[in-house]
Amino acid sequence: MMQNLRKDSVNPFGKLTFLVVDDFENFRLSMRQMLRSCGADKIELVAHGGPAIQYCTYNHVDVVLCDYNLGDGKNGQHVLEELRHKKLLKRSSLFLMVTAETSKEMVMGAREYQPDAYLTKPINRAMLDKRLGSLIRQRNALLPVTREIDRENYPEAITMCLQALPQQPRYKTWLMKTLGELYCQVGDLAHAQKIYDDVLNQRELSWARLGKCKILLANRSLDQAVDSLKALIEKHPDYMEAYDLLAEGLEQQGKALQAQKVLEKAAEHSPNALLRQKHLAEVAGANQDIDTATQAWRQTVSLGTHSIHDSAGHYLSLAQSLSDLSEGNLDEEGAEKANEAVNVLARMQKRFPDDENLDLRSRIIECRVHAGQGQNQEAERILQEITPRLEPITGFSAEVGVDFAKTLFRMNQATRARQLLSELAAYYEDQPDVLQKIESLMDEPVGFRQKLEARGLNRDGIRAFESGDLNAAVEAFQNALTIVPDHAALNLNLVQVMMKQHDEYPEPAILATCKRHLDTLKGLPEQHRQHRRYLALQRKLQGLMQ
Amino acid sequence: MTDPNIDFSMVLASAVHDMKNSLGMLLNSLDELRIEHEPALVGSNKFNMLQYEAERMHNDLVQLLGIYRLGENNLSAHIDEHYVPDFLAEHLARHTPLLEGLGIDYAIDAADINGFFDEDLLTGVLNNTINNAIRYTKSKILLTARQEDHELVIGVEDDGQGYPASMQHSGTPDFKSLDFKTGNTSLGLFFASSVAVLHQNGDRTGRIALHNGGTLGGGVFEIRLP
Numbered sequence A: 001m002m003q004n005l006r007k008d009s010v011n012p013f014g015k016l017t018f019l020v021v022d023d024f025e026n027f028r029l030s031m032r033q034m035l036r037s038c039g040a041d042k043i044e045l046v047a048h049g050g051p052a053i054q055y056c057t058y059n060h061v062d063v064v065l066c067d068y069n070l071g072d073g074k075n076g077q078h079v080l081e082e083l084r085h086k087k088l089l090k091r092s093s094l095f096l097m098v099t100a101e102t103s104k105e106m107v108m109g110a111r112e113y114q115p116d117a118y119l120t121k122p123i124n125r126a127m128l129d130k131r132l133g134s135l136i137r138q139r140n141a142l143l144p145v146t147r148e149i150d151r152e153n154y155p156e157a158i159t160m161c162l163q164a165l166p167q168q169p170r171y172k173t174w175l176m177k178t179l180g181e182l183y184c185q186v187g188d189l190a191h192a193q194k195i196y197d198d199v200l201n202q203r204e205l206s207w208a209r210l211g212k213c214k215i216l217l218a219n220r221s222l223d224q225a226v227d228s229l230k231a232l233i234e235k236h237p238d239y240m241e242a243y244d245l246l247a248e249g250l251e252q253q254g255k256a257l258q259a260q261k262v263l264e265k266a267a268e269h270s271p272n273a274l275l276r277q278k279h280l281a282e283v284a285g286a287n288q289d290i291d292t293a294t295q296a297w298r299q300t301v302s303l304g305t306h307s308i309h310d311s312a313g314h315y316l317s318l319a320q321s322l323s324d325l326s327e328g329n330l331d332e333e334g335a336e337k338a339n340e341a342v343n344v345l346a347r348m349q350k351r352f353p354d355d356e357n358l359d360l361r362s363r364i365i366e367c368r369v370h371a372g373q374g375q376n377q378e379a380e381r382i383l384q385e386i387t388p389r390l391e392p393i394t395g396f397s398a399e400v401g402v403d404f405a406k407t408l409f410r411m412n413q414a415t416r417a418r419q420l421l422s423e424l425a426a427y428y429e430d431q432p433d434v435l436q437k438i439e440s441l442m443d444e445p446v447g448f449r450q451k452l453e454a455r456g457l458n459r460d461g462i463r464a465f466e467s468g469d470l471n472a473a474v475e476a477f478q479n480a481l482t483i484v485p486d487h488a489a490l491n492l493n494l495v496q497v498m499m500k501q502h503d504e505y506p507e508p509a510i511l512a513t514c515k516r517h518l519d520t521l522k523g524l525p526e527q528h529r530q531h532r533r534y535l536a537l538q539r540k541l542q543g544l545m546q
Numbered sequence B: 001m002t003d004p005n006i007d008f009s010m011v012l013a014s015a016v017h018d019m020k021n022s023l024g025m026l027l028n029s030l031d032e033l034r035i036e037h038e039p040a041l042v043g044s045n046k047f048n049m050l051q052y053e054a055e056r057m058h059n060d061l062v063q064l065l066g067i068y069r070l071g072e073n074n075l076s077a078h079i080d081e082h083y084v085p086d087f088l089a090e091h092l093a094r095h096t097p098l099l100e101g102l103g104i105d106y107a108i109d110a111a112d113i114n115g116f117f118d119e120d121l122l123t124g125v126l127n128n129t130i131n132n133a134i135r136y137t138k139s140k141i142l143l144t145a146r147q148e149d150h151e152l153v154i155g156v157e158d159d160g161q162g163y164p165a166s167m168q169h170s171g172t173p174d175f176k177s178l179d180f181k182t183g184n185t186s187l188g189l190f191f192a193s194s195v196a197v198l199h200q201n202g203d204r205t206g207r208i209a210l211h212n213g214g215t216l217g218g219g220v221f222e223i224r225l226p
Helices: A002-010 A024-036 A050-060 A076-085 A102-110 A126-148 A154-167 A169-185 A188-204 A206-218 A222-235 A240-253 A256-269 A273-285 A292-307 A311-326 A330-352 A357-372 A375-387 A398-410 A414-427 A432-443 A448-466 A470-483 A486-506 A508-520 A531-545 B008-036 B045-071 B083-104 B119-136 B187-200
Strands: A019-023 A042-046 A065-067 A092-099 A116-122 B080-083 B105-110 B115-117 B140-148 B151-158 B207-213 B220-225
Touching: A002 A188, A019 A024, A019 A050, A024 A042, A024 A126, A024 B008, A042 A050, A050 A076, A050 A508, A065 A076, A076 A092, A092 A126, A116 A126, A126 A154, A126 A169, A126 B083, A126 B105, A154 A169, A169 A188, A169 A206, A169 B080, A169 B115, A188 A206, A206 A222, A206 A240, A222 A240, A240 A256, A240 A273, A240 A470, A256 A273, A256 A292, A273 A292, A273 A311, A273 A330, A292 A311, A311 A330, A311 A357, A330 A357, A357 A375, A357 A398, A398 A414, A398 A432, A414 A432, A432 A486, A448 A470, A448 A486, A486 A508, A486 A531, A508 A531, B008 B045, B008 B083, B045 B083, B045 B119, B045 B187, B080 B083, B083 B105, B083 B119, B083 B140, B083 B151, B115 B119, B115 B151, B115 B220, B119 B140, B119 B151, B119 B220, B187 B220
Parallel strands: A019 A042, A019 A065, A065 A092, A092 A116, B105 B140
Antiparallel strands: B080 B115, B140 B151, B151 B220, B207 B220
């Protein structure tokens, strides 16, 4: 180690290979000139992100100097993400982001992958020499740790970090951050928490506070994590990662509307993070805020153009949202959305030509889009074409099955749709997230506007019931059921309230109505979360009717 | 023709951002020119002035953007631990071509310590203060760093005339005290002081202090961070 250091101090640049990525030829050449005069020898120059990734695929690079703004195509952040994600660049290699910005957080947003350092333009030779020199010294000093991380030998990497801590006080922050991450990676949350607590006991540092909150969330201390993250954002309104984590916490608390607000704010500050837009789209979709979801999916798709995180799933989700928005809207705006949905699906198939399932998935959505625009013949034709291709439905992913059921509901084939969903519920009975999707569709096989209306009425009913106004409760639940007649919880809510009415004023007609509503739920799959409640109320009703 | 919907400060900020990046390119070219034409440009007052003024404008714009974000409540200190001697050396390096061109001696006297601060914000403060010292010094500037009373004290000293008595205080200048008539708007001091205040640890807050004397007998700028 000491020997290494001494050799490096002669010429720390000489042994290393450099890659300069900048779309300005002048800047590339002047950077090479500066690197050479610092003592570097092996220097490769490329103009764009694509060639940079290509080069790293076949060559070992120790230091990448990449401009953030690379003109059309991938930007510096895309290059960094792709190199780290595909492990084309070792952890022991340095990635330096060159930028004209002084406010990095705002421009890039904080993301999964951070560069090892930022170099802010203008850069001259003397600066580069000092800055790069100290970064290379740091790299060499931390090599025993990063080498183990590259080998994915995390326990050994932890040992190396612990050894380096007393020897390398200069790099204490790097070592503590890395230790926290490594402990999380190996699932040792207790030790990770201790690292963050040690740092925080000395001083309030935002990265340590964020790390601590991650642990709190993982340990399901939701209230503590959420409060702490709110305080962190109050102090650092430009700390994007804190927003992302806060949204996760709020979601876990079941406060999806608040989570959406937080993500909207973060996306407004820093709109170019694909994963954040995706998160926003999912949360807004769950909140039935389809306008916001659509816009966020549009962003996700568009940001995917140059990103390693691009996926056909984003296109499908965008097309589904657009289909929801256009459904039954026959004026110009509706037609526009319907067109956009079809175009998005076509673009997807061009972009992902090797995925054989995508044609079928597109057709399932297209069928709904046409039906929603009153083009029944075209919709019927597509349905005829895809139905045999989807046999047996369990041969496809759960997502495909649920989406097909949704299309069947739109095509007025509710019986077949419910049959299909029951089949799926039995098949995926050990997958709660799939069951959740099946239940939601079974309960509310209608457009999002009706869903929202029915949900509002359900809330009114519950409120009325709680305040003791049984008649108002009955009316609200009945109104809701005219929109979603098969909604399990709603039917059971109504039955429960009416039985209470019956307790006060016994009347056979009330029990007959209860029976009618319970009969609606006859086909309720055993896996449905309301199934036990259904059985209990049925037994109670039988008792009352004897 | 005025559109009431135009957010003028936003338009200004975008323009400033653009100008700042342009000046960055210009500064790069100046550095390259200096290297390419070393013999001809050594000691060229005009060239040095060009670089000094461009640097000054660049600093002003960086500060302006910082103050804009401060007003938008969008600027906070991301405090992290840094090795102070390296930090100072890296930032002095940015000014060495100009310092050498002007024949000004420079040195760093820093304790072997780690400090807690926001690297970007301090960079803005240091660049401006060094640039200022270049303007007012006779022959030398000195960067210092030490730990004192649980504070990190970073100083920029010169051997010029020193600060006039009216400026020697350690309070926070506010926008009202900026004097646009004399051309001395103290924008830099306002920014430096704002950056200092953003640095907090427990109930203690950072501050700046100006006085005369120091090792070189001229002006001494200090930023003290808890």
